[in-house]
Amino acid sequence: MFTDFFYLLRSKKVPVSITEWMTLMEALAKGQITNLDEFYFLARAILVKSEGYYDHYDLAFQEYFSGVQSMPEITEQVLEWLRDPLNRLGLSPRERAMLEAMDLDELIAELEKRLREQTEQHDGGDYWIGRWGTSPFGHSGTNPAGIRIGGEGGGRQAVQVAMDRRFRNYRHDLILDTRQIKVALKGLRQLNRVGPEDELDLEETIAASAKNCGDIELMWRRSRKNAAKVLLLMDVGGSMEPYARLCSTLFSAAHTSSHFKEFRYYYFHNCVYDKVYEDMTRRETVGTEHLLRTLESDFKVLLVGDATMSQYELTDRYGAINYYDRNEIPGIVWLRRIADHFTHAVWVNPEAPQYWGHTTVRMINGVFPMYSLTIEGLQQAVRKLVVRN
Amino acid sequence: MTHEGFDKFAGTSDYVTSEPLRNAVNASIALGRPLLIRGEPGTGKTRLAHSIAQDLRQRLVIWNIKSTTKAQDGLYLYDTVQRLNDSRFGDGDVSDIKRYIKLGKLGEAFASPEQVVVLIDEIDKADIEFPNDLLNELDEMSFYIMETDETIEAVHRPITVITSNAEKELPDAFLRRCIFHYIEFPDAQLMEEIVRVHFPNIDTTLLGAATETFYSLRRIDDFRKKPSTSELLDWIQALMIGGVAHERVASEIPFMGALLKKEADYDYFVKTRMTKVGDTLVRRSWQ
Numbered sequence: 133m134f135t136d137f138f139y140l141l142r143s144k145k146v147p148v149s150i151t152e153w154m155t156l157m158e159a160l161a162k163g164q165i166t167n168l169d170e171f172y173f174l175a176r177a178i179l180v181k182s183e184g185y186y187d188h189y190d191l192a193f194q195e196y197f198s199g200v201q202s203m204p205e206i207t208e209q210v211l212e213w214l215r216d217p218l219n220r221l222g223l224s225p226r227e228r229a230m231l232e233a234m235d236l237d238e239l240i241a242e243l244e245k246r247l248r249e250q251t252e253q254h255d256g257g258d259y260w261i262g263r264w265g266t267s268p269f270g271h272s273g274t275n276p277a278g279i280r281i282g283g284e285g286g287g288r289q290a291v292q293v294a295m296d297r298r299f300r301n302y303r304h305d306l307i308l309d310t311r312q313i314k315v316a317l318k319g320l321r322q323l324n325r326v327g328p329e330d331e332l333d334l335e336e337t338i339a340a341s342a343k344n345c346g347d348i349e350l351m352w353r354r355s356r357k358n359a360a361k362v363l364l365l366m367d368v369g370g371s372m373e374p375y376a377r378l379c380s381t382l383f384s385a386a387h388t389s390s391h392f393k394e395f396r397y398y399y400f401h402n403c404v405y406d407k408v409y410e411d412m413t414r415r416e417t418v419g420t421e422h423l424l425r426t427l428e429s430d431f432k433v434l435l436v437g438d439a440t441m442s443q444y445e446l447t448d449r450y451g452a453i454n455y456y457d458r459n460e461i462p463g464i465v466w467l468r469r470i471a472d473h474f475t476h477a478v479w480v481n482p483e484a485p486q487y488w489g490h491t492t493v494r495m496i497n498g499v500f501p502m503y504s505l506t507i508e509g510l511q512q513a514v515r516k517l518v519v520r521n
Numbered sequence: 522m523t524h525e526g527f528d529k530f531a532g533t534s535d536y537v538t539s540e541p542l543r544n545a546v547n548a549s550i551a552l553g554r555p556l557l558i559r560g561e562p563g564t565g566k567t568r569l570a571h572s573i574a575q576d577l578r579q580r581l582v583i584w585n586i587k588s589t590t591k592a593q594d595g596l597y598l599y600d601t602v603q604r605l606n607d608s609r610f611g612d613g614d615v616s617d618i619k620r621y622i623k624l625g626k627l628g629e630a631f632a633s634p635e636q637v638v639v640l641i642d643e644i645d646k647a648d649i650e651f652p653n654d655l656l657n658e659l660d661e662m663s664f665y666i667m668e669t670d671e672t673i674e675a676v677h678r679p680i681t682v683i684t685s686n687a688e689k690e691l692p693d694a695f696l697r698r699c700i701f702h703y704i705e706f707p708d709a710q711l712m713e714e715i716v717r718v719h720f721p722n723i724d725t726t727l728l729g730a731a732t733e734t735f736y737s738l739r740r741i742d743d744f745r746k747k748p749s750t751s752e753l754l755d756w757i758q759a760l761m762i763g764g765v766a767h768e769r770v771a772s773e774i775p776f777m778g779a780l781l782k783k784e785a786d787y788d789y790f791v792k793t794r795m796t797k798v799g800d801t802l803v804r805r806s807w808q
Contacts (some may be wrong), residue, residue, distance in 0.1 A: 151697045159552055170544060177545040178552075181696035183559065183703035335600060341605060348605055 136226075137196045144192045146185045152178055168197065210377075277404045317514065331355045357393075360432060362386065363474070365404060367437030375482035378505055379436055382480075386434075386449040396427070403463035405452050405472065420466055424473045432517045433470065433477035435500060439493040440483070446492050459466055467499050478513045480505050529577060536565065536572035537707075537715045545702035546573060552700065555641075555659055555681035557691075560704030563749025566684040568702075570640035573680060580637045582679070584626035590647045592654030595627035596664045597673075618668050628673055629657075631662060636677035645685045660698060707750070709736055719754055720761065730770040731757050738780060743789060747781040755779045759791040772803050 141148045156178045165171050172193060293347075329352035335349035363388055366379055385393065398408035398418060408423070410416040430495045444451045446464045471477050479500035481488065488497065496502065503513040530546045532538040538546075546569075549556035558566045574581035584595055585672060600621045608615045608712060629638045658664045662675035683699065685691065707715060708718075709732050716728055735753045748756075756779040765775050774780070781787045795802045 147693070149693075149697050155552060155554065159548055162551060173541040173544040174548050177541075177700045177702055179550055181557070181691075181699065181701045186703065199525060332602075338601060338605070346605075348602075348609060 134196075137192070140192045140196050141179065141189065144188045146180060146188045146192065147472055148179050153218050158268065256497060317510075329354050359393050361394040361428070361430065363427060363431045363433045364395070364398070365408060365433065365435045366397065366399050367402060367435075368399045368409075369402040369437070369441075372438055372482070375505070377437070378482050382436065382505065384512075394431075396431075398423070400437075401452075402437070403445055403452070404435075405459040405463055406461065406466070420470075427474075429473055431474055431476075431477050432476045433474045434517075435470075435477065435479045436505070436515070437479070437481070438483050439479065439481055439488075439496040439502070440490050441492050443491050443495075446495060464495060465501070471499050476517045476519075478503060478516050480510065522665060530573055531576060533572045533576050535675050535718050536568055537711065538569075538572070539711065541567070541687075542702055543587065545700055548702040550680055553662075553697050554676045555683050557683045557685060557696070557699040557701045558704060559685045559701070561706050561749065562686065563705055563751050564704040565750065566704060567640065568643055570638055570682040570684075573682065574638040577638070577680070579635070579680070580633070581640060582630045582633075582637050582642045585642050586644055586646045588646050588648075590651065592651055592658075593625075595641075595655070596658065597625055597628045597666055599668050622666060622669060624673070624761045627658065628664070630679040631664070631673050631675040632677075637679050639679045639681045641681065641683045642688060644683050645691065648740070648797070653692050653693055656694060656698065675710075682798060688743040702801075706739075709733075712736075712750070712753070715750065716757060720757060723757065723761065724767065727760065727765075727767040727770065728757070730767045731760060732772050734774060735780070738790075741790070741794075744786045745783050746786060752780050752782070773801060774796065774804060 138148060138153050156175055159174060159178065165174060174441070175193075176186070176189055180186060238248055331353050333353040337349065337354070340349040341347065364383065366383065372379065383397065386397070392449045398410060402409050404420060407417040407419050408419065410418055438476050446467075447462050449460060449462055450458055451462055452459045477500055479502045481493070481502055482505040485504050488494070488502070493502075501513075501516055503509040503516070529550050530543055532543060546556060558569060560566055570581060570583075573579075599618075600623060604615060604618075604621045609614050611621065627639065627641075630637050636665065659681065662678050663672055665672050666784060712732055712735075713728055716723065716732070731753070735748060735756070739747050741747075755777060759779050760770065760775040769775060777790070778787065791802065794805055796805050799804070
């Protein structure tokens, strides 16, 4: 029963296993389900184990049970236009009859056609996609055969709930908030036994007591503390402007993650040269040489930047974008020195991997393993930072 | 098609639930699988277990997880130090190992003659491997005590509620065995219902003004800690005791410290959203 739904979920990248599917079958066999609404929630509780996949589930559910293909063509922008519900508008019986003629397939085909044609927001009227009108597309409208795009869900029907896609913001591949980044950074934990010996070492105690002819000999050991040290280097160059919010989120997450033994952060402009900056306005500086000398090599290093610049900024003497910086040693050499000094260093790029074709991006990727600034990318980066080499 | 055994949990008078949550709880009871609850702080994850226990009139066994908790702690402890001590000072029968086996919270729940509700609170506080160490025990609802060659088997599968703050990823193998539910932050309507449960006599205008202000604060993204349900409840209580007129609630936000608990958030809000009118701070009207 519903086996196709199982494969549809998997094709939507929901990690569903046979175990969970069998559990669902067991629940169905017990006769617990009387309607589609109950099925929606039951199947979600059993099959989906993270709110990050609720949206994928909604999409699959919508596709399977309503027969409405989820259309990639319906862009965020269109949904944005339609967000605010306006009041319903009455339709004359004549118009209603006219619109009732369209069936679903025609509607979809027509929607795609109009999506291609339409370039601006449109409320009212009877042709363009928008609110409040009598066009078969959009919402708050009164076309009997219309497709609702976004807007607030009125009824509580399961397919409609799925249509609402309220969990869109929880998708792992979509947004990053501080908490999620913190979760990812928590992977940087490195528990070592440090501090005073305040934990009873039972096995040693028993062994020592046995040796001591049964006279109790208490043995103590140090308790485990997080020993991870983190160095964050962030690009604050002009091309990073679009990612400012993203980077500050990452920064605040790292900064407030109080569990690191040491956390240092510096800024650079496009590439690291002989000095890095202590503040975003790039006034106070610290020598890169000094950092390499004073920071132990077991610092975990995260460099954040789009790695996109002119090639000479990376390869040439005096290549730095700030004319007065006059770097004697090319940027790529500095990067290489950082990579050589620290045993664990990664580059995190806020740009999507499909734009990583730029020459300098590829060059830097040759020095540091590069990951995208998404939850998934960050998790991979953190995994890379904790492996033993 | 029978519905027996499925509509067991219906929520209690002091705990407002949504239908999906009730469904998940009942599915977990019917299938005998642990229910994993996740959600923002202050959405009542822990209270859920109390409510289930109260509704089904069962005993609640709470196992609070700390960063040092190990899976074994929940099953049983073999008190070797006590035994060693007794052997030295000759107190009691040292050869009876059973006297030194102490059941943990989970062991207690398994051994209980009647069905109980077990709450494993904040499972992600423990080590990453912790949930994996409990896989078999939660699956079979039984465990083996090596020292006494005994198997403790659950007479009735306990109703298991596990809460998590998503601080750590839980292992897939563990997740596969759970029923999962994510408690969303309640919307204004549900929130008013929740407040009414706690303060049945609250004035409707005051409640409306308070929730509206509360949600307007939650919409500000720059706070380090957004106010949650418990803060709202505290605040409303303060408003009621202080006898604040509802028209002052939205503009002056009296007792704001009950809502914004971080100094930085408080300062930020006062600096960016409030303005002085005479001697009182008033919220700027356009925000």
